[in-house]
Amino acid sequence: MTINNIELPIPSRDEVLFVALGGLGEIGMNLALYGHDGAWIAVDMGVTFGDEETPGVDVIIPDISVIDGLGDKLKGVLITHAHEDHIGGIPYLAGRFKCPVFCSPFAAAFLRRKLEDDGGRRGKKVKIVEIPSGERRAVGPFDAELIPMPHSIPEAHLTALRSGAGLVVHTGDWKLDPDPVIGFPADEKRLAALGEEGVAALVCDSTNALRTGWTRSEGELAEPLTEIVKSSDRRVLFACFSSNVARLRTIALAAQAAGREVGLVGRSLWRMHDVAGGLGYLKGLPKFLREDELGRLPANRMVAICTGSQGEPRAALHRIVEGQHRHVEVDPADMVIFSSRDIPGNEKAIGRLQNRLVAIGVDVVTDGTAMVHVSGHPARDELQHLYGLLKPARLLPAHGEGRHLDGHAKFAIECGVAEAKVAFNGDVMRLTGGDFEQLTKVKVGRVGIDGEARVSLTGNSMKERRKMRLDGVALITVVLDDKGRIAADSMVTISGLDAGDDPEILDDIEEAIDGAVEELAIKARRDDNAIEDAARSALRRELRKHTGKRPQINVHVVRV
Numbered sequence: 001m002t003i004n005n006i007e008l009p010i011p012s013r014d015e016v017l018f019v020a021l022g023g024l025g026e027i028g029m030n031l032a033l034y035g036h037d038g039a040w041i042a043v044d045m046g047v048t049f050g051d052e053e054t055p056g057v058d059v060i061i062p063d064i065s066v067i068d069g070l071g072d073k074l075k076g077v078l079i080t081h082a083h084e085d086h087i088g089g090i091p092y093l094a095g096r097f098k099c100p101v102f103c104s105p106f107a108a109a110f111l112r113r114k115l116e117d118d119g120g121r122r123g124k125k126v127k128i129v130e131i132p133s134g135e136r137r138a139v140g141p142f143d144a145e146l147i148p149m150p151h152s153i154p155e156a157h158l159t160a161l162r163s164g165a166g167l168v169v170h171t172g173d174w175k176l177d178p179d180p181v182i183g184f185p186a187d188e189k190r191l192a193a194l195g196e197e198g199v200a201a202l203v204c205d206s207t208n209a210l211r212t213g214w215t216r217s218e219g220e221l222a223e224p225l226t227e228i229v230k231s232s233d234r235r236v237l238f239a240c241f242s243s244n245v246a247r248l249r250t251i252a253l254a255a256q257a258a259g260r261e262v263g264l265v266g267r268s269l270w271r272m273h274d275v276a277g278g279l280g281y282l283k284g285l286p287k288f289l290r291e292d293e294l295g296r297l298p299a300n301r302m303v304a305i306c307t308g309s310q311g312e313p314r315a316a317l318h319r320i321v322e323g324q325h326r327h328v329e330v331d332p333a334d335m336v337i338f339s340s341r342d343i344p345g346n347e348k349a350i351g352r353l354q355n356r357l358v359a360i361g362v363d364v365v366t367d368g369t370a371m372v373h374v375s376g377h378p379a380r381d382e383l384q385h386l387y388g389l390l391k392p393a394r395l396l397p398a399h400g401e402g403r404h405l406d407g408h409a410k411f412a413i414e415c416g417v418a419e420a421k422v423a424f425n426g427d428v429m430r431l432t433g434g435d436f437e438q439l440t441k442v443k444v445g446r447v448g449i450d451g452e453a454r455v456s457l458t459g460n461s462m463k464e465r466r467k468m469r470l471d472g473v474a475l476i477t478v479v480l481d482d483k484g485r486i487a488a489d490s491m492v493t494i495s496g497l498d499a500g501d502d503p504e505i506l507d508d509i510e511e512a513i514d515g516a517v518e519e520l521a522i523k524a525r526r527d528d529n530a531i532e533d534a535a536r537s538a539l540r541r542e543l544r545k546h547t548g549k550r551p552q553i554n555v556h557v558v559r560v
């Protein structure tokens with residue numbers, strides 16, 4: 001199958017087709033397309049984050065050439081919830097589609113704020129249509145219903161997509177939490193009614209599909225978090241995801257119960273505070289203190305909630321640890337609680353941050369050592385419970401790496417789901433109206449956001465960046481006269497290697513380069529490529545004697 005095809009098939013009125021441009025085979029960057037009766041809609045448009053493999057790139061968006069190819073056949077973008085891996089791509093991609101974005105009031109408020117914070121440069125033209133939780137609206141060829149589910153952010157939804165070709169359910173991210181702290185437990189009657197109606201296909205969260213049991217309830221955290229705050233007579237800092245408004249509530253109430261005031265440190269927490277507060281999600285909580293107010297409190301009277309649970313260098317916790325924060329500091333015997341999970345790929349950065357804290361003498365508490373975090377995704381018993389309610393005829397696992405998708409599909413079959421198929425990004429699957437099978441494959445990919453530029457993650461520039469980071473970079477200047485003779489001593493600078501600071505090594509290299517160029521035949525000396533090759537191999541040869549490194553080498557040939 002060709003993979004550069006950007007043209008999707010035209011879905012008939014008897015079928016529902018599905019393809020993911022992100023989110024299958026990875027956790028992050030979710031973007032699913034559903035097609036029916038000649039038109040398509042997108043469900044979610046998320047981002048993922050860069051790591052050590054993508055130096056200089058913090059945010060990664062999906063390649064949406066396929067959506068460009070759809071033109072006005074894309075009728076809507078429906079957002080399940082406001083997590084970055086589901087909504088974060090909109091500011092970057094909004095200029096590429098003309099249809100409205102449909103989402104609940106919370107996601108709409110969050111998205112408007114995000115677009116504003118970007119100074120309106122990106123995504124000015126986004127038309128946002130609100131669908132209140134629990135309601136139904138026409139979205140392109142589908143009748144879409146947003147059914148609220150507990151998760152780790154307010155207003156997460158399971159989406160029922162009805163059409164003449166059957167009912168398809170896209171779960172989004174969910175758990176079955178009897179005490180979600182914000183919002184309500186899942187409406188099992190509503191879900192069972194979908195099951196009675198007949199779910200032709202279920203596209204379902206696989207994040208925790210390899211975990212047995214039932215994910216613990218957000219409500220179970222109140223007591224241990226209160227106890228842990230009470231146990232300290234020093235500063236207590238929490239690191240958690242800013243989007244986890246239920247957790248902010250639990251921590252604020254724990255602080256209050258321990259006789260302390262609570263404040264927020266970090267921009268994304270304040271943004272979430274404003275959005276959630278504006279919709280009434282912070283009612284009944286003590287007022288959150290500003291960073292300067294927090295800094296003036298005695299150590300045993302404060303609880304700070306900070307951004308930076310993933311070790312992000314620009315986030316509040318990192319700056320506090322490095323002593324660079326204007327108002328908040330940590331001292332020995334203070335306590336820092338990571339009320340969050342380690343997102344795969346961030347382990348090293350988190351480890352470095354925690355090691356720094358331990359070195360200072362801070363008491364570091366993580367979910368590995370204490371009950372300070374619960375997941376927002378369903379484990380196996382919850383998956384099985386949902387299959388029991390929805391009774392899907394077909395299952396397509398989503399929101400997972402390959403091992404999660406595969407484990408989820410096998411588990412569903414064990415639980416009695418008739419058909420379960422694993423698909424990856426780009427696989428166009430028929431969900432209803434014929435065999436459950438892959439029809440074709442379309443182009444998918446990842447695009448890095450580097451400042452204002454888009455960069456390929458597979459192209460040369462990223463390869464060179466990785467090489468420069470690992471092996472340094474050398475710049476050679478060779479100056480020749482019009483006859484191809486050396487007109488001035490060659491010059492070499494090396495960055496990122498100790499050899500670059502050693503004048504003797506640099507002298508040796510420069511001499512070797514001059515020698516290599518002089519050895520070239522007259523004809524070759526008129527050819528810039530030949531000069532570059534000779535200079536490059538002379539530098540490599542010399543450097544091999546002093547260090548084993550092979551830096552990225554750039555040669556400038558100057559003719560005077």
Ligand SMILES: [Zn+2]
Nearest residue numbers: 083085086173
């Ligand atoms: Zn997600």
Ligand SMILES: [Zn+2]
Nearest residue numbers: 081083151173
């Ligand atoms: Zn989520």
